[in-house]
Amino acid sequence: MSTQMLGEVPPGCRRRLLDHYGPSAEPWLRNAPHLLAEAAERWKLSLQSYHDAGHASAIALATAFDGTPLILKAWYEPLRYRHEIAALRVWAGGPTANVIETADDLSVAALELVGGQPGGAARLARERQMVAAAIQGLHSLGQRRPTPDLPTLTHFRQEVVTPRIRQRAQGLDLGPMGTLVEDACQGLSGLWEDPARTTVLHADLYRENVIFDRGGHPRLIDPHPMVGDAAFDWAFWAVYYDLERGLADRLATASRISRIPIPEITPWCRALAVDGFLYYTEINDPAKPKIAKVLSSLMASSAGGER
CATH class of the missing domain: 3.90.1200.10 (Aminoglycoside phosphotransferase (APH), C-terminal lobe)
Known part of the structure; x- marks a missing residue:
């Protein structure tokens, strides 16, 4: 399967990570599209586009071979990646986003796309x-x-x-x-x-x-x-x-x-x-x-x- 690599991370993502981590994040930001592409290739996913959100990661939309939409998330900090994945596994099946795939060497994970779209579905009463x-x-x-x-x-x-x-x-x-x-x-x-x-x-x-x-x-x-x-x-x-x-x-x-x-x-x-x-x-x-x-x-x- 051939995976098309996305371009540079969105300006908002770049700004937020540089504000949060400082100039040391710049090399990682340049490499983030390659990390996402490698993970997508490994898991046979098709990358669609970036989702410009978050302060500690680069996020992309992807589609599995069976058509299931997913979120692909690459963390700047490997430790933060490990902590978040550890917590999500404790909460598996609960009211959070389920973990589908992980790549510890890349600090990238594929997660459930809640509500079928970035940001989830509409909020209801109560x-x-x-x-x-x-x-x-x-x-x-x-x-x-x-x-x-x-x-x-x-x-x-x-x-x-x-x-x-x-x-x-x-x-x-x-x-x-x-x-x-x-x-x-x-x-x-x-x-x-x-x-x-x-x-x-x-x-x-x-x-x-x-x-x-x-x-x-x-x-x-x-x-x-x-x-x-x-x-x-x-x-x-x-x-x-x-x-x-x-x-x-x-x-x-x-x-x-x-x-x-x-x-x-x-x-x-x-x-x-x-x-x-x-x-x-x-x-x-x-x-x-x-x-x-x-x-x-x-x-x-x-x-x-x-x-």
């Missing part, structure tokens, strides 16, 4: 409740199946998040938000994990990473997986799924579905919100006013005793 049920489903699978070799939330909290929050809080001009950020930083020492809730976390529950299949069921894609307390995922979803609306409703739904009390989720919400606010401040992101409002709301609930 989105909040259905997504919460999908998150709970992933967590249940992560607890029932053998734990894969993934980073831990404990390491991420102690060695990555807390140090960068403190460094940015000290180095940035925060203006009137300075006192609020200082108060949020004081709460970082109170973060704790319940070992009984340990599972495989998705840890990247932005709305763009939740797509729907043709039956209207949500699938959680593009994880940045870790092993740790399920409260982290619920907090991430509550804060970042929609920065403009629905935080209180998502928190209430998260607590109801997971049976984790809201006061045990909100400290993670505050940590994630202050981390995001400082990052958006550093890069002057247009979303800064939105995350500032979220952080202010969360800190106000803390001051009010989280009733």
Whole structure:
């Protein structure tokens, strides 16, 4: 079978990976079309076109010999490839994209094309409740199946998040938000994990990473997986799924579905919100006013005793 190689990766893909990884990603970006072509040849797939999405990979649409449409994904980081595939295998058959083929030597995988098109099918009603049920489903699978070799939330909290929050809080001009950020930083020492809730976390529950299949069921894609307390995922979803609306409703739904009390989720919400606010401040992101409002709301609930 002869496979036609796609051209250069799309400009959006190139920009996002260079922004994320820096100039060291340039040689890989030049090689990415060859990686995708080699994987397609190996698995007897026909490459169709690029899908310009994601911040850590190059993505193409492909068709199997029997006509089945697939996603072909090439990761810049081999470690991130291994982590994502390990998590997807734990969640196999659950509300995510199933793994069809893998090439460890290329850091490329063929994945199910959810909803028959890039971005999935149309979203239906009761989105909040259905997504919460999908998150709970992933967590249940992560607890029932053998734990894969993934980073831990404990390491991420102690060695990555807390140090960068403190460094940015000290180095940035925060203006009137300075006192609020200082108060949020004081709460970082109170973060704790319940070992009984340990599972495989998705840890990247932005709305763009939740797509729907043709039956209207949500699938959680593009994880940045870790092993740790399920409260982290619920907090991430509550804060970042929609920065403009629905935080209180998502928190209430998260607590109801997971049976984790809201006061045990909100400290993670505050940590994630202050981390995001400082990052958006550093890069002057247009979303800064939105995350500032979220952080202010969360800190106000803390001051009010989280009733």
